[in-house]
Structure formats: C-alpha cells, structure tokens
Amino acid sequence: MPNITYNKSTKIGRWLRDRPASLERAYKFTEWIFDRIKPLFEKIGYKKVEPWIRPTEEWAKGVVFDCRMCGQCVLHYTGMTCPMTCPKNLRNGPCGGVRENGHCEVVPEMPCVWVEAYKRSTRMPVYGHEMKHLQPPVNRQLEGRSAWITLLSEEDRPVTAGWVHVSEINIQA
Ligand code: SF4
Numbered sequence: 001m002p003n004i005t006y007n008k009s010t011k012i013g014r015w016l017r018d019r020p021a022s023l024e025r026a027y028k029f030t031e032w033i034f035d036r037i038k039p040l041f042e043k044i045g046y047k048k049v050e051p052w053i054r055p056t057e058e059w060a061k062g063v064v065f066d067c068r069m070c071g072q073c074v075l076h077y078t079g080m081t082c083p084m085t086c087p088k089n090l091r092n093g094p095c096g097g098v099r100e101n102g103h104c105e106v107v108p109e110m111p112c113v114w115v116e117a118y119k120r121s122t123r124m125p126v127y128g129h130e131m132k133h134l135q136p137p138v139n140r141q142l143e144g145r146s147a148w149i150t151l152l153s154e155e156d157r158p159v160t161a162g163w164v165h166v167s168e169i170n171i172q173a
Contacts, residue, residue, distance in 0.1 A: 013064050020120040023064070023080040024127050030148075038152050046153045054146040071142030072156045074135055076127040079120035084138075086113040091135040136163050 061067035094114035097105030
C-alpha cells in the first residue's frame with residue numbers, strides 16, 4: 001500500500017493548485033530556463049548537477065504540489081495535480097471507487113485527486129488538453145531522483161517493454 005499522507009501539503013500549496021493557469025505559466029517559464037541551461041548541465045554532467053538541483057526541486061514541489069519525488073513528472077498532463085498523491089498512485093484517471101461526493105474511496109475525507117485534476121485541467125489554456133494523453137506506467141527505478149534532471153537527460157523517456165501508445169496500435173478491421 002503506498003504512503004497515504006493526505007493533508008501533508010501546505011495551505012499555500014492548496015491555494016496555488018487552485019490557480020492552475022498561473023502554475024502552468026510558471027511551468028512554461030521553468031521549462032524555458034532549463035532549455036537554456038541544458039547545454040551547461042550536459043557539459044558539467046547530469047550526475048554532478050543533480051545533487052545541487054534535487055533539494056530545491058523537492059522543497060519547491062513539496063510545498064506547492066505535495067510532490068512524492070517519483071522522478072518522472074507529469075504535472076502538466078494532470079491539471080497541475082500530482083497523481084502520486086492518489087493513494088493508488090493512478091496516473092491515468094480515477095479508479096472506479098470515487099464516492100458520490102467526489103471523494104476518495106481509500107481516504108474518505110480526501111477529495112479524489114483525479115476529480116480535482118480534471119477540474120483544474122479545464123482552467124489550463126496551454127496544457128489542459130494534455131489530460132487526454134495516456135501515460136505509460138511509472139518507472140519506479142527513478143523514484144527519489146530529480147524529475148527536472150531525468151527530463152533533461154531523457155532518462156524519463158524509456159517505457160516498460162511491451163507498452164505502446166494507443167496511437168501506435170494498428171487495429172485491423
Ligand atoms: S515529480 Fe512525480 S511525484 Fe513529484 S509532482 Fe511530479 S508527478 Fe508528482
């Protein structure tokens with residue numbers, strides 16, 4: 001059973017998550033910065049850079065998103081709502097147990113992560129549509145790593161053997 005720590009996030013984090021359009025602008029800006037800094041990181045070596053970056057990432061994303069450091073961030077696909085805070089760690093939408101009031105079946109006092117993610121995605125003009133993208137299974141070997149580094153180094157790209165995106169499946173009539 002994964003770690004269930006509902007209410008670990010701060011009040012400011014919850015306040016920010018309910019402003020997903022501002023968060024996606026911040027995400028885009030961070031992406032812009034990292035694109036520019038990438039050649040320098042490559043020169044120094046990602047292994048050397050990661051210990052400098054990881055604590056900042058863990059702190060900042062912990063405060064804002066209640067990040068669990070999965071090392072393979074999908075926030076802009078999921079309404080700027082961390083899917084790893086779902087007690088079942090579901091990364092492709094809710095399970096069948098969402099309660100009538102939109103709360104979690106495992107932690108009844110907790111709003112379903114995916115109900116919140118969907119609502120927020122509808123208020124995200126840039127990345128909101130990405131909610132419909134199918135996510136590959138999370139690579140548990142990246143747990144604890146800096147997702148900024150695994151993104152830049154493309155270590156977050158490989159998918160589990162046998163997993164193919166639905167768009168690549170050739171369905172014969
Ligand atoms: S790195 Fe993983 S655990 Fe952290 S916010 Fe992103 S998806 Fe959630």
